[in-house]
Every structure is written in C-alpha cells, then in structure tokens.
Amino acid sequence: MSQASFTHAGAPVYLEPSEDLPLVDFVVCVRGGAALDPVAQPGLARMTARLMRRGTRGVPASAIDDAIGRLGARLSVTVSRSATRFHGTVLARNLEPFVELLAGLIRRPAFRGSDLARAKRRIRHDLRALREDDYGLAERHLRRAFFPGHPFGRPVGGTEASIASLKRPQIVAHHAATVRARNLVFGAAGAIDADGLRGLLERHFADLPGGARPKARIPATKPPRGRHVLLVHKPERSQTQLGVALLGPKLKDPHWFPFLVGDAAFGGMFTSRLVQEVRAKRGWSYSAYSQLSVATQRDAWRMWSHPAVENAPACAALQLELLEAWHADGLSPGELRRAKRYLVGSRCFEEDTAARRLDHRLSAALYGVDQESPATNPHLGGYRRAIRGVTRKAVHEAVAKRLDPRHLLVVAVGDATRLEAPFAKLPGVRSVEVVPFDARL
Secondary structure: OOEEEEOOOOOEEEEEEOOOOOEEEEEEEEEOHHHHOOOOOOOHHHHHHHHHOOEEOOEEHHHHHHHHHHOOOEEEEEEOOOEEEEEEEEEHHHHHHHHHHHHHHHHOEOOOHHHHHHHHHHHHHHHHHHOOOHHHHHHHHHHHHHOOOOHHHOOOOOOHHHHHHOOHHHHHHHHHHHOOHHHEEEEEEEOOOHHHHHHHHHHHHOOOOOOOOOOOOOOOOOOOOOEEEEEEEOOOOOEOEEEEEEEOOOOOOOOHHHHHHHHHHHHHOOOOHHHHHHHHHOOOOOOEEEEEOOOOOOOEEEEEEOOEHHHHHHHHHHHHHHHHHHHHHOOOHHHHHHHHHHHHHHHHHHOOOHHHHHHHHHHHHHOOOOOOOOOOOOOOOOHHHHHHOOOHHHHHHHHHHHOOOOOEEEEEEEOHHHHHHHHHOOOOEEEEEEEEOOOOO
C-alpha cells in the first residue's frame, strides 16, 4: 500500500512496497530542474546533473560505474523543466551501499574541470548530431518560436553559446542552491518497508544543508497572435516533419480531464480522428498524433505528422480543418465512448509495477498536486473515476476554452523552396519565416 511521510527536515518521502521481486527502485528528485536556469544560461541544471554523475572527490566516474556494476544496479539521471531525477534500481540486498554511493554523488560531487571540458565536447557533438534529427530539430525550433523569451522556449540541454560559456563556479553555486534538505523529494519502490527507508535516509541524507527552497518563477504563457509558419530549410529533403502548436491547458486546470479525453479522441489513439483522416484515408503520413504536455503553466498542445514534401501543404491544411471542426463541434458520442474506454483500459499499464506507481506519486509532488487523499485524487487513484465522469459537453467546453485555432504556429522541417509558397497560402497565415537547418543551435 502506498505510503507518504516526511524527513525530519521536511522533505516528502513516498513508498510503494512490493515483494514481487528482490529489487528496489530508489529515487531522489531535486526540485526546480531547468526552470531554475538563468535566462542567459540554459543548460545549467543539466550540466550540473551530468557532472554530479561523474563522481565525487577522489572517486572518478570509472570507479563509480564499476561500483554500480558490482552492486547489480543501474543509475539514470534525467533533467526536465520541473526537476532533476536520480533513479536507481538495485538488488535489495545491496540497497545500503548503493544509497551510500548515490548520496555521495548528490551531496559531494567533484565538479572536476576535466569532466566539464569533456561534457562540453560531448554536448557540442550532440548539438551537431541534432541537425540530422529532423523531429528533434522541429521540436526545438517549435518551442523557441512559440515561447520566445519564456522558460518553456529555452532548451533544457542549453545552446552552443550557453554551454560554451559555462564556468565551474556557476555549477558549484547552482548545486549549493538546489541540493538542500527541503528541496529534495525521495521515493522508493519494491522490496523495502517504511522503517528501512527511514533508516536509509537518516544515515545518508540527514545532514543536508538547510535553507529556503529556490523557487522557479515561471510566468504565464502567451501564444503568438495570429497564425504563423516557421520552415526549417533542409534542401532536397523528400519528407517533412510537420508540427502545429497551440496553447493547451495546464495540469491543475479544471478542464484538464475533459481535455485529456478530447485529445485522446482527436489524436491520441490509432482510431482517432487525426489518424483516420491523415493516415487511413489519404496515406499521407505513417504516423499522425496529438501531444498534450504536462506543466505548471499552460504549455503547447501539438499535432505531428510526417508527410512527403509534395503532400505537406495539403496535410497541413487538412490538420487545420480538423482542428477547427473539433473546436467548433466537439466529439461524437462514439468518439467519446472509445476515448474513455481507451484511457480507462490503458491506465493499468501505467500502474502495473511499484516503480510506475511511485513515479505517479513523485510527479504529482513535483507539480504541486495535492496528495492528502491519493485513493480519490483524480491524478492518482481517482483517475478512472475522473475519466468515466467526463461528458461530451465537458469535452466541448474544455476544447473551446483552452484551444484557440486563430492563434497557432506551424513548423515544418523540409525543403523550403518547395514549401514556402504553398504554406503562405494556408488559411489565416500572417507570416512565414525560413531558417537554415544548420543555423547555430
């Protein structure tokens, strides 16, 4: 049974015990993530996390990797806009030495200059490689253009310029400001009980620095006014990556669950309207889908497809028509029924292990969702009930209030010499911007 508590310093602790396997998932989240990056320094949080993983004073990364291997464990470090997560999976009998090792990485990283130089070289290589990843390129340009000057528009991994300018003192200062007792969230799942988890935290994390939590100030988001097109020019490209972005709802929006049902019916299932019209009927794109982002402020809701260059203008026009019809008329009774059945039925795959149930609890904590009654909370145990209670009227109201088809951005990666003129003729388009694919990222 799921359990929640706090450390003596006030950090939340979540536990999902399970004796199914002799394994334990142990997670430490540092709140804030890339949202705490300075305006001119995107990538600071991710660089800090990279170097934390590279070892402690006197213990290099190679020795850390060897120790993790001997313990029969694995360790991943991920950085999002909301948090940095250290997630380890280890044999239950080796949990104590693994937590000791992880605590050292989190509390006493070396931040060696040689590791910083190596990480910068790797990131420069990754950014060059991104120019050959058409979807990644489209997503990066979409966010930059849709959220200019906003934290949601800045890349989590940084830019070539921001990474090159990073200095060790900035990384040390970021670590000191964020790795504080009340800024962490702990979680464990698997073959461990509450007493065992409490003892581990007291032995290895009790003397973390105190002080106030750093607060990420994320302003309200605003979409571009009107309809705009951004073309990322890749000469002689025969296929495109086509995205359409509008401002969607935020997580703690009263319209969230009706919108979730509407999104599933529109572009979240194989039988959804978008897939049927773009793929099944016309064969323009092997995949077509919509994408709803989870965030504390209103983030981008997106449609994606991948048509050939010759079909891209017609595909974009069709997607805009489908969007307008959905916005104006909502769902049919059959679409509503199928979407609700899909969301309720597929929920089991998100809860079938203790680690996945723990992930829900941690995400809720990081996004500020109230967890006093997890069994009935619609984001946790009450999810199925919330979905079953959604009506056609509620979906129509949510889509009508949270999507505005008059204000959107169309992004396409492809041969702009063949795309610019027809995309400029899409209904309501005010501007078309063309950028080279090999522009500095």
